[in-house]
Amino acid sequence: MTALLSLSGLTVDIPVAAGTLHALRGVTLDVREGEVFAIVGESGCGKSLTAAAILGLLPDSATLRAERMTWDSQDMTRMSRRQRMAMSGPQISAIFQDPLTALNPILSVGEQMTEGFLAHRLGSRSQARARAAELLEAVGVTPAERRMAQFPHELSGGLRQRVMIAMSLMCHPRLVVADEPTTALDVTTQVEILRLLQDRQKEAGLSLVLITHDLGVVAHIADRVAVMYAGEVVEQGSVAQVVGSPAHPYTRALLDCLPDLGQPERKLTPIPGVVPALTGDLTGCAFRNRCPHAHAACAGGIPWHRADTGQGYRCVLAPTSEEAA
């Protein structure tokens, strides 16, 4: 299958008071045409920065390097700011966690939905309004005509997020990057929003990069997933592989500390310790101060194991070893 977006060895450094923050350390992943690709991990592991790198929205102070960063086989690192701007909308669009900060408070829903469409000269004003109305109806923001006259603060959180989804689809993008699109919503609304995303993704055949810290969301909507820890991808593969039979000790630890509905007696195993600071020299496995299997070799170079099935993980433990099973 063809990769629409391909990242290899993506590194992002940000200068901070304590020196240089190595926020992304060699992120490698491919997003294929038409798939839902999830990026999962705990707070601060680099999920949003990966999204920002894809969207061309890194902070000005950040330095990006990559062995490969391609969009439809074109080198993204060589694109000018203008070229990136031109991509935003018709090629790649974004949905953020908090639609209230992402939406413009002084523009009506109709105005902000049509803004990008008109700026990219994709049609006339009436065509823009017709497309906006059609998308709002499709995501359940009804009656669309009345909703288009409303302002963001007049809508509930769930409705705002639906507006964001409709807006992200205005220019027929090929990839939508959704950063925690349901984290602020209640579980019922979450399911409704995920279904909308999934329906639109299937109908329009677009690709979706879904960023979340919730393995339950990943299990239900993603095709493939990358697990991030301390700025690196530590495991990657199909959802059935990674969530169903995780190979990396960190992925397993994450699943072991999740409470399960219907199993209130199951003992949770918290992960001891904290994520290491990402400043200064970083060598060896970043999980080794918390890993139950850590040993001397974990301070050295860590190989990336790749199985025939496509599941891969970064750890010194061999796929066949007792502990990794």
Added chain:
Amino acid sequence: MSDPVVLSASEVSVSFRQRQGLFRPPQMIPAVRDVSFEVAQGEVFGIVGESGSGKSTMAKMILRLLRPDAGRLTLAGQPMATIAPYRFARLVQPVFQDPYSSLNPRRSLREIIEMPAAVAGDLAPAERQDRARELFTRVGLPMRLFEAYPNQISGGQRQRVAIARALMTRPRVLICDEPTSALDVSVQAQILDLFEELRAQFALTYVFISHNLAVVERIADRVGVMYRGQMVEQGPAQQIFGAPSHPYTRMLLASALPPQPGRPLPVINRDFDSAPAQP
């Protein structure tokens, strides 16, 4: 119930005034409507429900941050409104969702933890500091951070500080509003363990509000389910999670997404609700 009731709400209601723009008169939006429940000494009463259903508003009324329009609230048998501030501080304390904004950034962790005891006014400064030290260790914080500031510690550590602060007056009831929602799952598991341990050690009663159903099922003895300002169902946790009777509760439980691959998204059916409100 065998244990004495420590907290009760009887037909409690409150509305908020909402402006409708410059020229229209403000409208009263009911946030909590006729809510009644009792919490026994030593019990964990969980509250779940949809966003905007009035859970936090209920918590605010229990903490006297908001006055009900109608109904009665009692704490330790006494009408809530008649309890003197220093005594109130020794009966009930809050633990909120956001450990980032609920701690004063300009105060050291020691000062933050000691604060409620100053309000309750029952300890000499030296005793206050002793108790703060004891609690600091008890919630699993290293003493080297005792004089540190909130921006120098992690989110999980901040929530530990908030819990230590809440325990400073040796309260009987903790009102926990989404206490683990801002935390990573690995930290959430640690904090849940801590809640369990402290409950046993200090004979605490909790009101525990959370969106996370699995967390509530784990920690609560009894559960109330809120929907559109009303408590539509309440009962033992096993009953609510095992055999829910209200259609909203059933919909809520069906919406949970367990981390098991290979299942489709659940189908959400809001048909039971004849008047879906979409602001």
